Amino acid sequence: MPSAPERAFASDNAAGAHPAVIEAVLEANAGHALAYGADDQTAECEDRFCDLFGAPVVSRVCFNGTGANVAALATAMGSLRGPHHAIVCTNWSHIAADETGAPERVLGTKLIELPAPDAKITPTMLESVGHLHGVQHHVQPGIVSITQPTELGTLYSPAEIAALCTTAHRMGMIVHLDGARIANATAALGGSVDTLRSFTIDAGVDVVSFGGTKNGALGAEAIVFVDPELAVGSEYVRKQVTQLPSKMRYLSAQLNALLRDDLWIELGGHSNAMATHLDELVRDIDGVELAERPQVNSLFPRLPAPVIAPLRDWCFFWDWDVSEQQVRWMTAWDTTTRDVERFAAGVRAILA
Structure with a gap:
């Protein structure tokens, strides 16, 4: 990883x-x-x-x-x-x-x-x-x-x-x-x-x-x-x-x-942009299931069950619907492009 x-x-x-x-x-x-x-x-x-x-x-x-x-x-x-x-x-x-x-x-x-x-x-x-x-x-x-x-x-x-x-x-x-x-x-x-x-x-x-x-x-x-x-x-x-x-x-x-x-609008816009960037980087990864493009700063992907725990141990996130193997990834005002790219790289590596 x-x-x-x-x-x-x-x-x-x-x-x-x-x-x-x-x-x-x-x-x-x-x-x-x-x-x-x-x-x-x-x-x-x-x-x-x-x-x-x-x-x-x-x-x-x-x-x-x-x-x-x-x-x-x-x-x-x-x-x-x-x-x-x-x-x-x-x-x-x-x-x-x-x-x-x-x-x-x-x-x-x-x-x-x-x-x-x-x-x-x-x-x-x-x-x-x-x-x-x-x-x-x-x-x-x-x-x-x-x-x-x-x-x-x-x-x-x-x-x-x-x-x-x-x-x-x-x-x-x-x-x-x-x-x-x-x-x-x-x-x-x-x-x-x-x-x-x-x-x-x-x-x-x-x-x-x-x-x-x-x-x-x-x-x-x-x-x-x-x-x-x-x-x-x-x-x-x-x-x-x-x-x-x-x-x-x-x-x-x-x-x-x-x-x-x-400033409040600027910070909200940055948070949204980071979610959009993350969506762009992970959407084509085999094993990541995403429906609609993010409208704001949250993604709700479905992942293969065996990778969820180790991925979360590496970089924490919350479950969303356990029965559907769905999790939630959220960006914030201070999320950086580097954070997004590192996280996407980790998702890609664990699903390779």
Whole structure:
């Protein structure tokens, strides 16, 4: 086997923080600043999100993605005036499959999981739960939560999200977008601020969980209430669900560093490009089965069972579907061309 890459392909969560983020945290560390968001860094962060979305959005900084999702959904649920509402999502969504039941336990509400082979909800799928409305024996669909990009690395087009929002609003529902990897989606769909707006505020999304941790932050996320009226009470809800940072300046400084000069889009684009390069290098290797080209920064190849463990011991990655001998390879903002080429060489060598 050749030398293993310096950076593995397990997850963008395994990557370190971008130097600009570290520098921003060090700068924010000077002197004293009032706690709980009454600091200059957080005021700047709030202004940056308004500029980013081109509207007077309300943003709330949080510690992590699960917390951002829970706080966003809890606030939105409060606007529905009753705990009898449910959240509609796909069976692949992070809130359903990877958050240990946090939304259900914390919110005390039901998730209606819709089977979706590509992890995307369509207007027709959403309409399939419409028969629950007005029937006192059923929870009432109140929120639809989508993920962009999805856990399967697929993307909604702006038109698809707009159509879904139109249907949801006609059904009296709120639209939440889980954007843990929103930078990857923005880069893949056009790579500009206008791109972001096209599938969020312009499409009719009401609230966004805006991810930073998977894209160069030490650990910082934000809830962006695109509809400011939906943000009423969000400061209290954030505290209740333990997502109010005391020394918020450090989290806000991370987000400021990423939002400055669109660094967040640049990093998402690089991560996507490395996945595309890896796909190009391994797709023709006998024994590697890949379906669609990667849309963002993840590949889901099928490999011969005997090579998976030794390949993982050489350079770590996660299983995806053990029954299908399918694994997941992910690139990150700091993945290099050399990492990709070394990993591809290892795959080729072990399958030779």
